[in-house]
Amino acid sequence: MREVAVISYAQTPKVRDAGAKNDVELVMEAVHGALGNAGITNKDIDFTCSGSCDYLGGAAFAFVSAVDALGAVPSIAESHVEMDAAWAMYEAWMKIQMGHIDTALIYGFGKSSHCEMRNIPTLQMDPYYYQPLWPDTVSIAALQARALLESGKYTEEDFAKVVVNSRKNAKNNPNAQLSGDYTVEQLLAEPTFVSPLRKHDCCPVTDGAAAIVLATREKAEAWCKRPAWITGIDHRIDAHNLGTRDLTVSESAKLAAEKAGVKKGKVDIAELYAPFSHQELILKEAMGLDDSTVINPSGGTLAGHVFMSCGLDRIGEVADRIISGEADRGVAHASSGPCLQQNLVTVLEG
Amino acid sequence: MAIQAAVVGVGQSERFRTRIKASIAGLVREAALNALEDAGCSWDDIDAVILGKAPDFFEGHLMPELYLAEALGCIGKPMLRVHTAGSVGGSTACVAASYVQSGQFERILTVTYEKQSESNAMWALSSKQPFNPHLNAGAGGFFAPIIREYMRRTKAPEDVGCKVAYKDRMHALKNPHAHVQEEPNLEEYLASPMLWEPLRFSEVCPSSDGACAMVISNEDLAKKSPNPPAWIAGTSMRSEPTMYPWREEVNPRAGNDCAKDVYKQAGITNPLKEIDMAEVYVPFSWYEPMWAENLFFAEEGEGWKLVLEGTTSRDEGGSCPWNVSGGVMSSNPIGASGMIRFAEAALQVRGMAEDRQVDGCKTALGHAFGGGAQFFATWIVKSDKP
Amino acid sequence: MSEENAAKEPVEGFESPVNLKYSFAAGRATAKFLREIKQGRIVGQRSSITGKVIVPPRGSDPETGTATVEEVVLPDVGTVISFTICHLPIPNNPIMPPFIIANIVLDESDQTFIHLVSECNNEDIQIGTRLKAKWKDSSEWGLSMENIQYFVPLDEAPIDIEELKQKRLKETEKYRNA
Structure with missing residues (x-):
């Protein structure tokens, strides 16, 4: 190669x-x-x-x-x-x-x-069965968030922690749209937007x-x-029909991470394309990342989401930190489709 | 040096039509299954799927690769979606070939389609934008002035366009997949109404539903394949802006560059002599003489002579037939049209083109273009391994 | 049709309309152009690298991929580079065929745009025909190229467009900064 x-x-x-x-x-x-x-x-x-x-x-x-x-x-x-x-x-x-x-x-x-x-990604859905019902992108993500809560793996507090972390990290990112100091309590006091998601759980x-x-x-x-250096890169897709998938996991992200060799070394940083807070939790688990990895040092997708270049931004944010010497090995993730249907994983090393 | 790759399976819709009565999934699956059958393999043998199609606006369906994951047996595999305007069918074939030529994949499936009947393509191309005069009269309105300038420069006789249309539709009669399968009449063609002067109705492609698929494999698997492979001897993609000051629109530089690049890779120095047949993207019949010059089959200003001499006609025993499938003039499922050119070229060098087979065809050109004749894709396929 | 037969009738399609609202942003260069044309002025932009003038400007010089800044006020007179006589209606446009759409290059500029040509017979127009803009009444001017209703042929002999191109290329050389 x-x-x-x-x-x-x-x-x-x-x-x-x-x-x-x-x-x-x-x-x-x-x-x-x-x-x-x-x-x-x-x-x-x-x-x-x-x-x-x-x-x-x-x-x-x-x-x-x-x-x-x-x-x-x-x-x-x-x-x-x-x-x-x-x-x-x-x-x-x-x-x-x-x-x-x-x-x-x-x-x-x-x-x-x-x-x-909010309605553009609706046009991604099966054009005969789902699209005519006009499920909007936030509602589809909320289905997944609900499934995750019901599974007992995570709580709304865990969702809020993801947001606290993103906003905090984004303080060091001059390009971020949303940043600041928040507490879990503060965020949970906000009303739900599309239950169980609150506005801050959704990317801007x-x-x-x-x-x-x-x-x-x-x-x-x-x-x-x-x-x-790109030492691994792979992408995979899951089924489109949400009813045939376990929405609390991401098989395709897991497979792409394995093929890209995420676990072949220590992961200093990871930038994950998670447009909704709960998706970061699913991805972290799928890709086998633990607390030794700094997740979304730029603030990630919740700090700014350019539809169509957000995945490239993740690669760029990891690459920049390697180029500057801030990190030695990082993972960048990109996603597409409803409920993280398609995933691309890149491993970058200094 | 890139790894050798070959087309080992080709599949198309049984017949391209104004409206194919199937879902989008059913449409692409038919072509994909035909390609798998030709390649003697099953879904499990496919490592990745590369999908191509023209604007999502044509069906009102965004990023269709997501919805097609199941229908194309792609769950758990890599899926890519290419979109380079009208050239997309050709570009998708080039990108698909690179999956194998990079050494990363052994055997991939590539699929392109358009289901124009699901929306209104003319509308999709003419959506009103507030800043420009709303004069986008479809693709014909864009290309007609360029064709007029070609006629002015070369003093080509007025009947050249109709003769190309007649030739292509005669060719189509031998292609069971072709959309237009009606015995053409040159007199009627010459009298057919003007749509965008100087373009007549008879000189314009139809609007079709349809899909085209190919299986491309590496050398090892190609040699084990049940049917002969078409070896990919070169691929090229070139682009330039739609408009720039004094842009050469009749004989665009990007098309020249794309041809030179692919000929260099395939070791071709005299295309008219060394290429046995070509499938060239000709949506308006006048583009055959124009592309004959752009692709160096004729000197500048003399492409129309090839037409009148019958060089590009299989029925007249021409030495280098163009579009023996009937071409885009006989079937135009836009997103698939480029790939059909590439696939028909592959069928010819594999000796599998049935009634439309060009005898002894060993080297063939597939060509596609898009946008304002600014995006180009080409490949050369050969019956012998390069 | 009985209920039983209706159940057997194949479903071959159904309508599923898509309605999406957009608010467009023209871009900085185009916005400036539109503000000028609202005052009845055609203002192009010159590429600082090639010296060529683009109208309507779209923010970049496509040849070099650089932003264009310098503004050039242009006359409303130009030349037909090519044209088509359109016999089909344009979706969402009330104009009735046949009508002439021409690729026009304005004097002192280097890139064509399309517009209507009218007040003439079809035979009166050819490649190289000289044209002048026919403006709508100033009370109707808005942020639109359509302030020019159409172009009208001038009572001048057609010119050789190849010579025009060479003349312009020579002219723009003075402004080149490669």
Whole structure:
């Protein structure tokens, strides 16, 4: 296997509303940031891959206008997944493994502020049986949270602890949307939103973009003092029909973590794509993480959730901490679909 | 050097139609099962699934890979969803090939589809946006001015477009999967109404439901496969912006670059001579001469001569037939259309194209494009291992 | 139909409408353009790298992927780069076919946009035809390209678009900053 590292990561601030900025303007900020951090230009990139969702913008081909941010003249080798950009990174990583290319730029973007974010993921559901019932994304997550409480494994207090931890960690993250000092008691005193979830159990609506650069050993070492090497990467999917799954566990996250080799060494940090507090508990268990691992040092998804680049953000947040020497080995997780249906796990090492 | 990969199974909808009476899951499953049967394997033999399709707006269904996990036997496996506009069927094949060529997977299933009957594609492409004049007259309205400029530059005779349409639909009569299966009449084609001048109704592709699937495996498994493999000798994807100052739209640079890249990988220096047949994405018939130039089968300005000389016609015994399946002009399930080109090319070099087989076909080109003719995907498949 | 037969009747489809509301953000560059066109001015932006002028600006120079900043006030006169005569209606647009949609490049700019051409016979228009904007009454101006009702052919000979391109490329070289 060829050695590949994340050598650079840039993100736009995780704001509730990016105002007048359009997709192209957000992508330019992230892409220029990632290239700039590495001291390279788009001419140094062999392959570009992105992740985005047409339904956020209410028109087909959101990713097409984003190409205007790349300087793709003359033409570039490029591809796009209608998935979180973490999967775009997987496609690029695969392409590097083929041996044809040495570097890749990956970006994701989403402007959720100007659409009905709570209803967009409803369109992911089985179009014949579930979608016509319009179950919104929070309600679907609440079903899972309820199942988890009923299983007796966790309590609402455990959910609140996840939020306390996220808000506390986010205080050190200048890009976070939500941060601060809270107590479990304070949070539990809040009313429920979609029972048993409270508003703080749900990730915020966020606008933004993120980009990373991948490189093979020779270039990674030339462009980065301490590259974050990808030593394992895998993704798996569970059944879509919620009725056939045990919602209190994540089989696909467990399998992806095993295949990616999460347990092959000590995990200093983990960034988990858990849009709802209870999902962090499910993921932690599935991936075999214990209290020796700092979970979501950036504040994670509850501190800012750019739909379509949140998974790439997790990879970037882990990579940044390895590049800076803050951590030696970390795990980044990305998810897609209702109740964590699909999961991608990346292991990064210094 | 990448690991060798080969197409060992191809599956398509029994026939592409305006409306296929099946659920989306049923539609993709039919193609997938046909591909598995050709490859002589079962769901358990598949390591990953790579799904491709054009905008989610076409069916009003977001990220369909999630809902299709069960139907495509993917539970507990990796699933990826590619979307690169109209070129997606081709890009998906390239990405799927990379799963094997990277050495990470031994045998994968790749599936593409479109179920245009479940929504309104013309509407999906023309949703009103507040900042631009609302003049998006569908894909035909976008491409007609480019075709007009091609006609102006090359002084191509006006009947070239109808002749391509006639040729492709004659080809389609021998392809049981083809949507349009009606004996064409050149006189009627030349008299058919203008939709977007200079484009006539007869020069425009249909709107179809349909799916296409392939099983791609590594060398070991390809050699054990029951039917002959199609070896993937090169894959390429290239993109450029929809618009930029003085962009060359008739003969786009990205298409040139994509062709050069794939020919280099496959060791091709004279495509017209060395490629035995090509399945090229031609949704408006005039794009055959345009792509003949863009893909270096003809000198710039002379693509239309290939058409008039019958070089691209199987029925006229042309030396390099294009779109013997009937092409996009005869079937257009958008998300699958690119992959059908790639799969038909594979069937030809495997010698499995039945009545539409080009005799002695050893090297074939699959091509797809999308967006404002700005996204390109190509592959070269061969009957002999490269 | 009896109840028994109804039960046997295959269900081949049902309607499941999707209604989603959006509030669009134009983008900083486009917002500026729209504020200007509300005043009857067409303002493009020049790429600081290539020197070429883009109108309507969309925030970036797609050739280089860099933000465009410098504004250039443009005339409402341009040239047909190509066109189509559309015989099909546009969904959600009351305009009745046939109508002419042209790719137009304004004088002193370098990227085409599409707009209607009217007040002429179909035969009067060709690639290279010179056009001028026909504006709506200023009382109707809003934040929209549709303040220009359509373009009208000028009483001038058509020009060679290849020569126009070469002329512009030479002109923009003065502003290049590669």
